[in-house]
Amino acid sequence: MAFVSTKKLFEKAYREQYAVGAFNINDMEIIQGVTEAIAEEKAPVILQVSAGARKYARQEYLLHLVRAAMECTGIDCVLHLDHGEDFEICKACVDGGFTSVMIDGSKYPFEENIALTKKVAEYAHSKGVPVEAELGKLAGVEDNVSVADKDAIYTDPAQAEEFVKRTGCDSLAVAIGTSHGAYKFKGEPKLDFERLEKIKKLLPGFPLVLHGASSAPADLVKVCNDYGGNIPGARGVPEEMISQATKMGVCKVNIDTDLRLAMTGAIRKVFAESPGEFDPRKYLGPARDAIKQVVKRKIKFLGCAGKA
Ligand code: G3H
Ligand code: 13P
Ligand code: ZN
Numbered sequence: 001m002a003f004v005s006t007k008k009l010f011e012k013a014y015r016e017q018y019a020v021g022a023f024n025i026n027d028m029e030i031i032q033g034v035t036e037a038i039a040e041e042k043a044p045v046i047l048q049v050s051a052g053a054r055k056y057a058r059q060e061y062l063l064h065l066v067r068a069a070m071e072c073t074g075i076d077c078v079l080h081l082d083h084g085e086d087f088e089i090c091k092a093c094v095d096g097g098f099t100s101v102m103i104d105g106s107k108y109p110f111e112e113n114i115a116l117t118k119k120v121a122e123y124a125h126s127k128g129v130p131v132e133a134e135l136g137k138l139a140g141v142e143d144n145v146s147v148a149d150k151d152a153i154y155t156d157p158a159q160a161e162e163f164v165k166r167t168g169c170d171s172l173a174v175a176i177g178t179s180h181g182a183y184k185f186k187g188e189p190k191l192d193f194e195r196l197e198k199i200k201k202l203l204p205g206f207p208l209v210l211h212g213a214s215s216a217p218a219d220l221v222k223v224c225n226d227y228g229g230n231i232p233g234a235r236g237v238p239e240e241m242i243s244q245a246t247k248m249g250v251c252k253v254n255i256d257t258d259l260r261l262a263m264t265g266a267i268r269k270v271f272a273e274s275p276g277e278f279d280p281r282k283y284l285g286p287a288r289d290a291i292k293q294v295v296k297r298k299i300k301f302l303g304c305a306g307k308a
Contacts, residue, residue: 001076003070003077003097004076004077004078005078005129006020006046006078006130006132006207007130009046009251010171010207010251012044012307013044013207013307014207017247018303018304018307019246019253019303019304020044020252020302021046021255021295021298022209022254023045023295024255024259025053025062026052026057027056029284029287030288030291031062032291033259033288033290033291033295034291034292034295035047035070035073035077037291037295039073039075041299041305042306043304043306044304045075045077046077046252047066047078047080048081048082048102049082049098050256051083051085053082054089059093059096063079078099079098079099080100081098081100081101081102083102083104084101087119087120087123090124091120091123094129098129100129100130100132101124101132102131103120103121103131103169104133104134104173105133106135107137114167117167118167121169122168131171133167134175134209135156135174136153136155136175136176137154137175138179138180139175154175155174155175155176157198158202160172161199161202171208171209171252172206172208173210173211174196174209174210176191176195177190177191178211178237179212180212182216182221182234183233184214184235184236185235189236189241191241196250197248200248200249203249206249207251208248208249208250208252209250210242210250210252212237213237213245213253214236214237214257214258214261215238216235216236217239217258217294217297220265221265223268223269224264224265227268228268228272234261236257236258239301242301242302243302255298259295262290262291263290263291267283267287269286271283
């Protein structure tokens, strides 16, 4: 077992038309739940750490916990920085042992995003670490937006081609209608697959990434709401749409919200059913099991079981 790079993982995923799950990790129970599911399903995996996770748990703890999980389960994994916002955080992660980093310059104008991404790619590549970048805005788009509005928000295929050539990035997160969190769509869920197809055609063989790809499954939301939660109208990306994207050059699918829903529902259930319980193992254990179950379900839709 080892920390591995995304390079070979993505080559195989692209060729065989499946995607690798990238799961956000914040604590021991999430790491154990995800890695146990991955080991049982013999799937490849990316464990990703956001700036918020680094602040909450500290990079050193997460690194040691992931090492322990790899020892216990025998799996390989990619340790990835999610949404790195500047050169410094990307450098700290490359220097600290991460095997992949994301520089998210999507909030900057095109040329600034290129300059920042190029700088990170040059540094990371000098240490053998691949770089994910982002182009386009991951905002929820209302049902009735005009084509012009969509063009301003979603990834422009021609720009994507130019961006990849000029930055040297190794994978690209694209905006085609997904967004972060549990409230992704006001009306019917819709992704711009035509745009994805165009991007794929202009960047043949190049791995694309889908952020904001949680499905907010109704059963998980229901458990939260049935046991005292208040998450009305949650709506994610239907699982079949995720499967469709994996056939169109998407090699990495980011999941955080569904882990949060699974964990929260399990804890709420214990608290509601056993108000006298105050042993953390009695609610964090079920939370860990719920994480494991939801990851197994994701693996099915990503098509990556047995691909490790
Ligand atoms: O893309 C965002 C991820 O869900 C991480 O969220 O920044 O709250 O850790 P976070
Ligand atoms: P979700 O909020 O849909 O889980 O997306 C997570 C993500 O994109 C992390 O970078
Ligand atoms: Zn994201």
